[in-house]
Amino acid sequence: MSAGGDIEALIDMMARLPGLGPRSARRAVLQMIRKKELLLTPLADLMHHVAATVRECATCGNIGAGQICDICASEKRATGEICVVEDVADLWAMERSAVFGGRYHVLGGTLSALDAVGPEELRIPKLVQRVTDERVTEVILALNATVDGQTTAHYIADQLEGRVRLTSLAQGVPIGGELDYLDDGTITAALRARKAF
Amino acid sequence: MSAGGDIEALIDMMARLPGLGPRSARRAVLQMIRKKELLLTPLADLMHHVAATVRECATCGNIGAGQICDICASEKRATGEICVVEDVADLWAMERSAVFGGRYHVLGGTLSALDAVGPEELRIPKLVQRVTDERVTEVILALNATVDGQTTAHYIADQLEGRVRLTSLAQGVPIGGELDYLDDGTITAALRARKAF
Structure with missing residues (x-):
């Protein structure tokens, strides 16, 4: 060239x-x-x-223009709910759906023994501290439905057990999804979590 | 978001x-x-x-760091051959194959009655002038094998008729191509231009 x-x-x-x-x-x-x-x-x-x-928000790890990101700075978002996500991209995806009114906590990855990623690298101690300081009522674990994501979710659940209400995103058939194209794991999860029609 | x-x-x-x-x-x-x-x-x-x-080369229309691009500035490339291409991307593609040792002329598009693109917009007068000034022996028309590309090639051929040797890229089966996946036009062109084996 x-x-x-x-x-x-x-x-x-x-x-x-x-x-x-x-x-x-x-x-x-x-x-x-x-x-x-x-x-x-x-x-x-x-x-x-x-x-x-642009810099990382000192509280939640989101990226924004100040010391504290817009979401953490907004009083409207002080609902007592914290949604834990792996990545800023996941936070953006949640915000696009515009269904969640609380605040976030961006881990910056998942626990991984292979890559030597421990809880300190993932802002998990900071999350535990926020649960104490911010009068949090519910922590929503919105981690990816991968092995690493779920391992991390279980670790966080262990840390926060008994101190706050812990929930996770529902698993099942995606909107517009066709059964024929879904993997076995998703169909199993959707059947187990079936609801009254 | x-x-x-x-x-x-x-x-x-x-x-x-x-x-x-x-x-x-x-x-x-x-x-x-x-x-x-x-x-x-x-x-x-x-x-x-x-x-x-970065700016356009005053001679050939290639992009480069100076008034004249590296190819036009190089004495080694003064072979008397000019390869006419539509676009800088086409020039880069030719250079990657590293088979052509002459100079280029970048038209910047093709003639188009619909888009009101005439010869002046395409550096065609400049090409005619170069054929006179640079002691050019051969003009290779390497325009795309589209209707507009071939129309432009015919127009340029008319302008330069009798003043210089005019050639165009061979048409045929691409290397690695399978007959089953080729369009009829390519097969027709390849058969008409068949060579002794």
Whole structure:
């Protein structure tokens, strides 16, 4: 590729973003260079601005522009409910559904013996401390339905046992899901948790 | 999405890049924020640098760091052959195959009556001028095998008729291609252009 060293470096770096490979990175960079004033320069400005302002919320681990994120700063969200999620992406997914009015606690991953991720790396002590300090009434464990996610959920449940109401997201058939395409585990979970019609 | 206005703006802008949608833009932005020092800041720096330095080559329309691109500046590439391509992406594809040792001419699109793209918009007069000025011996028409691409190739051929050797890329079965999966047009072209084995 005789694109000049800087353009090549930009393509290589773009290709490291999730969802982009070398080919789509090339297309993206070419598009940015074509629309230099509309895309390349504003994008670079915005990235610098975000890099300079965005930080982790000291309370919940969400990302935002201040010491404390918007959700933790809002009095409206002080419902006594804390929803525990693995990741900021999961928090965003919960917020898009706009069904939860409480606050969050972002673990930043799951417990993993293989990767040497212990409770301290995951803000679990901070969660235990919040349950004491914030008069929390309910902790909703919204961890992913994977082995690591469920292991982490059980560990947190052990830590908070008897001190607060603990719940987890319901498991079952997703809305719009067809039985024929569902895995056995989901069908088993949905049948066990069946409700009166 | 309660990601803060700046992060949301960054996601929106990233989602406008080809190959990225809203979901992959969110994942990419989250990854960049996680790796702020390794990814977000260097990427923004590099984009500013590219925006400030990259420009179109005055001769061939390729993008590069100077008034004249590396290929046009290199004496080694003065073979008297000019390969005419639609787009910088096509030039990069040719360069990756590393089989062509001459220079390029990037049209910047194809003739299109519908979109009111005429020869002037496509650097065709500049190509005619280069054939006179640069002692060109052969013009290789490497335009895409689409209707617009072939229309443009015929127009250029008319302009240069009798003044230079005109060739075009061979059409046929792609390497690794299976006949069963090829369209009728390709099979027809490959059969008509059959060679002694």
